[in-house]
Amino acid sequence: xxxxxxxxxxxxxxxxxxxxxxxxxxxxxxxxxxxxxxxxxxxxxxxxxxxxxxxxxxxxxxxxxxxxxxxxxxxxxxxxxxxxxxxxxxxxxxxxxxxxxxxxxxxxxxxxxxxxxxxxxxxxxxxxxxxxxxxxxxxxxxxxxxxxxxxxxxxxxxxxxxxxxxxxxxxxxxxxxxxxxxxxxxxxxxxxxxxxxxxxxxxxxxxxxxxxxxxxxxxxxxxxxxxxxxxxxxxxxxxxxxxxxxxxxxxxxxxxxxxxxxxxxxxxxxxxxxxxxxxxxxxxxxxxxxxxxxxxxxxxxxxxxxxxxxxxxxxxxxxxxxxxxxxxxxxxx
Amino acid sequence: xxxxxxxxxxxxxxxxxxxxxxxxxxxxxxxxxxxxxxxxxxxxxxxxxxxxxxxxxxxxxxxxxxxxxxxxxxxxxxxxxxxxxxxxxxxxxxxxxxxxxxxxxxxxxxxxxxxxxxxxxxxxxxxxxxxxxxxxxxxxxxxxxxxxxxxxxxxxxxxxxxxxxxxxxxxxxxxxxxxxxxxxxxxxxxxxxxxxxxxxxxxxxxxxxxxxxxxxxxxxxxxxxxxxxxxxxxxxxxxxxxxxxxxxxxxxxxxxxxxxxxxxxxxxxxxxxxxxxxxxxxxxxxxxxxxxxxxxxxxxxxxxxxxxxxxxxxxxxxxxxxxxxxxxxxxxx
Numbered sequence: 001x002x003x004x005x006x007x008x009x010x011x012x013x014x015x016x017x018x019x020x021x022x023x024x025x026x027x028x029x030x031x032x033x034x035x036x037x038x039x040x041x042x043x044x045x046x047x048x049x050x051x052x053x054x055x056x057x058x059x060x061x062x063x064x065x066x067x068x069x070x071x072x073x074x075x076x077x078x079x080x081x082x083x084x085x086x087x088x089x090x091x092x093x094x095x096x097x098x099x100x101x102x103x104x105x106x107x108x109x110x111x112x113x114x115x116x117x118x119x120x121x122x123x124x125x126x127x128x129x130x131x132x133x134x135x136x137x138x139x140x141x142x143x144x145x146x147x148x149x150x151x152x153x154x155x156x157x158x159x160x161x162x163x164x165x166x167x168x169x170x171x172x173x174x175x176x177x178x179x180x181x182x183x184x185x186x187x188x189x190x191x192x193x194x195x196x197x198x199x200x201x202x203x204x205x206x207x208x209x210x211x212x213x214x215x216x217x218x219x220x221x222x223x224x225x226x227x228x229x230x231x232x233x234x235x236x237x238x239x240x241x242x243x244x245x246x247x248x249x250x251x252x253x254x255x256x257x258x259x260x261x262x263x264x265x266x267x268x269x270x271x272x273x274x275x276x277x278x279x280x281x282x283x284x285x286x287x288x289x290x291x292x293x294x295x296x297x298x299x300x301x302x303x304x305x306x307x308x309x310x311x312x313x314x315x316x317x318x319x320x321x322x323x324x325x326x327x328x329x330x331x332x333x
Numbered sequence: 334x335x336x337x338x339x340x341x342x343x344x345x346x347x348x349x350x351x352x353x354x355x356x357x358x359x360x361x362x363x364x365x366x367x368x369x370x371x372x373x374x375x376x377x378x379x380x381x382x383x384x385x386x387x388x389x390x391x392x393x394x395x396x397x398x399x400x401x402x403x404x405x406x407x408x409x410x411x412x413x414x415x416x417x418x419x420x421x422x423x424x425x426x427x428x429x430x431x432x433x434x435x436x437x438x439x440x441x442x443x444x445x446x447x448x449x450x451x452x453x454x455x456x457x458x459x460x461x462x463x464x465x466x467x468x469x470x471x472x473x474x475x476x477x478x479x480x481x482x483x484x485x486x487x488x489x490x491x492x493x494x495x496x497x498x499x500x501x502x503x504x505x506x507x508x509x510x511x512x513x514x515x516x517x518x519x520x521x522x523x524x525x526x527x528x529x530x531x532x533x534x535x536x537x538x539x540x541x542x543x544x545x546x547x548x549x550x551x552x553x554x555x556x557x558x559x560x561x562x563x564x565x566x567x568x569x570x571x572x573x574x575x576x577x578x579x580x581x582x583x584x585x586x587x588x589x590x591x592x593x594x595x596x597x598x599x600x601x602x603x604x605x606x607x608x609x610x611x612x613x614x615x616x617x618x619x620x621x622x623x624x625x626x627x628x629x630x631x632x633x634x635x636x637x638x639x640x641x642x643x644x645x646x647x648x649x650x651x652x653x654x655x656x657x658x659x660x661x662x663x664x665x666x
Contacts, residue, residue: 223595245595257590262578266607274599
């Protein structure tokens, strides 16, 4: 049987481009060993973190990533034929693996959660890692209290849009920064109190005008100078959840320089913490349940940017860094 | 009666210089109102934070600061004549104040703690705010565990030297960075496992060689590029206590750029938190008691750089930014 995978052809250097990737065809055996399963990808997740992990991959490695896949053949009783799974097997269309042996960060095969009728693709987005990042980063690190002001950067992305909606559920005033007029309008539709196109405004003046009582929580997907200006407008005891830093992923960290507001950090006693959702793995189940509930009752709305075709993965990934996605970026095989 | 005070003559711009300060003589009444006291400064504390607070002072304001003073006259039953106090009244030699009305951040008059025979000046240093910053920053934010590796920047300063010694008491491996060979030798005398002159070495290579298992805790007084390289060598779940950022106090924060390691912050789930010791005010008493105990039994050693004369305050302050102090910088009146 033929399988396709996309490998790292050249190390990332600056923004990702098509030359970083190569689509490779290979033959895989259809005769499974005991406890092996054959997976067919249905939806693949496309996320900025793959750029940051570029330096952990070697040339020739399959690009990291998760997918919703169907179990086509199975010799594992935990994964019957016909079932769908969430599989961290990288950018592959057909995959043979033994789930018992696929362990570690960004590896593994998991049963689909019961989405209670929501679309399967939501298990990658609002009811998957994307939503969990919003849920835990906001609730565990920012710990927003009702009436506080929460700022979200890259607010129209899959994670930011969910984080802002959860902050609204918790009774906060929510201000989002995004990169286009369409995104800004969508955030207002979602119930954000204010949203701004960061390319068109002065972040400092905007926050001084619209967050007159100061910022209490910042859910950050961007880093860099945007974060500097948010910190300048953050209150005593502010909390910053670092979910991503898309503004810096394409720089060489050993030479790139940014504004960083140590003075605010110290004299306003601000806490800043980076996180990965695997930290709260034991709590994923109840969190997914709560996210599903919010989506079903309309309090959290999800939007996906869907690109067709396995071979489109590299371009979809490149497009993220151009801000072309609204909501969660996924590829349909 | 004549009193002297030192005021902000010109706003700080870059490194402090003598032109930022003016010594002013004034007359003060010797007839006290009810509940007023007359204080005579004995020791004055000189700290880098005064630079960071420069933008909260106006030209003409007395420079912020604390002192050990003697109560020369008193109409307040809580502060009898002859007693010594810790007074946050700024850079003044003779001061009339009503302690009941002097409240707020960096304001107030407090009874001297019982130093159990230790020198009075220690109430500004190892058994005062300096020691408390080390104590709470390290124990509350870094939360070092026995066997972990702790890095201290500006390690031969008043706070850094105490933080390192407390980390040793807690069973940690302690690595200090300081700015001269004399300081490096002193840190080794104090029991630091390793210490280095950051001007002479490559921080990245040094940590890769001497912190082979990675850094768990970082007590930071410096910020900037030094902090970047420590973060590069920090482990998963590392904790950074931001006590100061002396490398940035003399820069314009709105234009200065530094390296900042968002990628390490996120993917190693590092927590960074700024702090002021007033946060733990209810716990100061027991903490001072513990510090006094450690000093008396020799587990924490204190060193002071003493400069003579009230009029020497500006130069002593300038000298801090040249790294001329070893241990706590104080001025004797």
